[in-house]
Amino acid sequence: MTSLMSATEPTPSPSGKLHQEQQPPRHKLVATSYPAMAAILERWSPRSFADRPVEPEKLLSMFEAARLAPSAHNTQPARFIVGCQGAGIGYDRLFRCLSTGNQLWAHSARVLILAAAIRTRLSQREAEPVPYPHCMHDLGLAVMSLILQAQSVGLFCHPMAGFDPEQARREFEIPPLFEPMVVIAAGYLGAPESLPPDLRQREESPRTRRPLSELVFGDTWGQSLWQLDLSEAESA
Numbered sequence: 001m002t003s004l005m006s007a008t009e010p011t012p013s014p015s016g017k018l019h020q021e022q023q024p025p026r027h028k029l030v031a032t033s034y035p036a037m038a039a040i041l042e043r044w045s046p047r048s049f050a051d052r053p054v055e056p057e058k059l060l061s062m063f064e065a066a067r068l069a070p071s072a073h074n075t076q077p078a079r080f081i082v083g084c085q086g087a088g089i090g091y092d093r094l095f096r097c098l099s100t101g102n103q104l105w106a107h108s109a110r111v112l113i114l115a116a117a118i119r120t121r122l123s124q125r126e127a128e129p130v131p132y133p134h135c136m137h138d139l140g141l142a143v144m145s146l147i148l149q150a151q152s153v154g155l156f157c158h159p160m161a162g163f164d165p166e167q168a169r170r171e172f173e174i175p176p177l178f179e180p181m182v183v184i185a186a187g188y189l190g191a192p193e194s195l196p197p198d199l200r201q202r203e204e205s206p207r208t209r210r211p212l213s214e215l216v217f218g219d220t221w222g223q224s225l226w227q228l229d230l231s232e233a234e235s236a
């Protein structure tokens with residue numbers, strides 16, 4: 001591990017310690033300077049999924065993880081609609097809502113999940129609906145918990161904004177107060193060879209990230225945190 005005390009952000013190196021039964025290809029691992037949980041290091045959004053069913057207990061563990069996510073005033077705004085290939089009609093309904101670009105690859109995912117959030121919350125004092133400006137933030141926390149839980153049991157997820165939320169509202173009779181926000185493709189990792197050439201090329205490209213120093217500031221916006229001596233904070 002590199003110390004945060006160094007004056008400049010350390011050069012990231014390829015991530016090392018992984019634990020999954022189904023590891024991502026090495027080129028999908030982003031170089032990192034500091035350790036992170038295995039599920040975070042291993043997560044990426046594939047377009048090719050394996051022709052292998054998802055065990056119900058693994059699928060349901062994803063929603064348990066989402067349920068445990070924090071939310072403002074414990075409002076718990078997230079709701080999910082789950083479509084599994086071969087079970088009911090939810091999968092086909094969700095698939096029809098996807099953009100044609102996403103349909104090109106998402107058909108291989110055994111599971112599609114619609115995530116929606118309520119836009120208002122009940123005020124504790126007045127017991128009436130009040131605006132809930134953090135609803136999508138809190139939905140995002142729940143979705144990331146779901147994605148990381150999936151990753152920790154060997155599954156991969158790919159979130160998509162490319163779908164028609166109004167069509168989803170009609171297909172599933174979603175109440176007006178709820179906003180359909182994202183559809184998540186989930187399943188076991190497939191082979192890139194099964195994709196059309198342009199998608200295969202994207203599947204085989206490295207993932208890119210901004211450097212930490214561009215994201216994390218110290219005393220002033222834009223001023224690198226690495227200019228501070230954080231060891232002083234440790235001993236304060």
Ligand SMILES: Cc1cc2nc3c(=O)[nH]c(=O)nc-3n(C[C@H](O)[C@H](O)[C@H](O)COP(=O)(O)O)c2cc1C
Nearest residue numbers: 043044045046099102158159160161162163182207
């Ligand atoms: C809210 C959201 C919407 C996205 N929508 C799409 C989409 O419609 N189609 C798609 O192929 N990928 C979509 N993605 C996936 C992103 O392109 C992907 O997360 C990003 O390129 C980073 O890659 P990684 O997830 O592999 O780290 C979406 C991701 C998020 C979080």
